[in-house]
Amino acid sequence: MAKLAFLGMGVMGYPMAGHLAAKGHEVTVYNRTAAKAEAWAKEHGGHCADTPRAAADGAEVVFACVGNDDDLRSVVLGEDGALAGMDAGTVFVDHTTTSAIVARELAELANDKSIGFIDAPVSGGQAGAENGALTVMCGGDSETYARVEDHIGCFAKSCRLMGEQGAGQLTKMVNQICIAGLVQGLSEGMHFAQKAGLDGDAVLDVISKGAAGSWQMENRGSTMLKDEFEFGFAVDWMRKDLGIVLEEANANDASLPVTALVDQFYHDVQKMGGGRWDTSSLMRRLK
Template identity: 60%
Template sequence: MTTAAFIGLGVMGFPMAGHLAKAGLTVRVWNRTSAKSEQWAEDYSGTSCTTIAEAVKGADIILTCVGADKDLKAVYEGDEGILANAQEGAVLVDHTTASAGIAEYLAEAARRNGMGFVDAPVSGGQQGAENGKLTIMCGGSEQDYAKAQPVMEHYARALNLMGPAGSGQKTKMVNQIAIAGLVQGLSEALHFAEQAELDVAKVVDVISKGAAQSWQMENRSGTMIAGEFEHGFAVDWMRKDLGICLEEARKVNASLPVTALVDQFYADVQSMGGKRWDTSSLIQRLRKFR
């Protein structure tokens, strides 16, 4: 695959598309805000397109990274959308964190149009995207995945096919459910250490060598202690993701009491003005309401 179209140049899509250009692919990009796609074309070797139709025409692989289900429908459907303008045989790869239902819907629509589809949500945040070290969880056929895999490897640390369409999104839900509990647990631990008048940094140094260790502890405890949250994955985005998790849980009859509780804690953080704070800002809620 030599020609790629990348639709959606947010904090994740912008560097991800950049890795494809640096790898030597012919890359055409489109973003809802044209200034962003024009800036991308200045930073990388590629073409900024004014319409989705222009970007996807003749592309071997089309990658999307937008906001939510409604945004996916906006870029995939309609006379100017991906499905109406991509060539037969193209593989469509969606990196948006969205519902399993929309992934299944788009996979079927792609099949009817003679195209492949892989739902491929990512984990690793902006830093992972910039460093080309994302974890990618994929759903789709083995044939479509095999075509898309070499392209995704340009910005992946790890990627796996988890099952049929929708399986990537469901795996991402597992990821977000686990993170929600971990961040709340770490927040409570650090808050307890503060209230007990311990040297919190020394506490973390000790317990991070044992069973309590986690990625969140290694990468977020320092900024949590310092009260710095202007970085990383925003609370607004996490609430969107947890809403998807809770909706899917109802469909599959899964009980997620801790996830539901943490979702409400994030609502408290939003009401404190922390909509764009990093998800580790859960500790601020404890500091406020102690």
């Protein structure tokens, strides 16, 4: 049993913190909208705090899962930030999808206070968080990672150290690049099947067992055919992630023509009013 803190009670952080509490850890949570933290504490028997600093006070490990680079800085830095409440020898684990730049920046500040830092973005969406089946890709030193691996395992089916600080975020960028291309290809395939007069569900059943099969096909193919998108990972968040990807690609001279194109397709979906639709809503753009 450990004393832990979790910052960010969104659709991911709320269940992730719940899994930590279910394993017997003492968990204190913080959320910018206090009502969410209070609801979590009532449901899981933990504690809630008014500031990130108060949540982090006395915690051995502080986890965070917030929105973007600026949101992360807001809960880590400053007089009321988590670092101000953490002791030397503790560890900060960031599950937010951010730039590798902010991961390295905050890691350096943490290291100056003898606090460990692991950037640990996740994949698997809300369902993965709720079911404790996330994939977590981590950046940091091996000794610090070993201290938090079991804690992360409370809500992950797979967790791996990918390299030094920032490597977790870079790996998540690869993940988002692959998803963008897969979803666009799946959208075009299902759109073609409908235009050709085929039974879309039958097509999915057949091709999912061959080389075209993917997580996206298994979990999103049927809902795409039904024109259902009011769930899942929002287009607004995907565009945030792809913006990070394209900025990093510009810095490291990677060529990502398909990713840049799909990012613009998601922009089209936003203009259609679909910013909160699931990323599989690329198919609606084709209609």
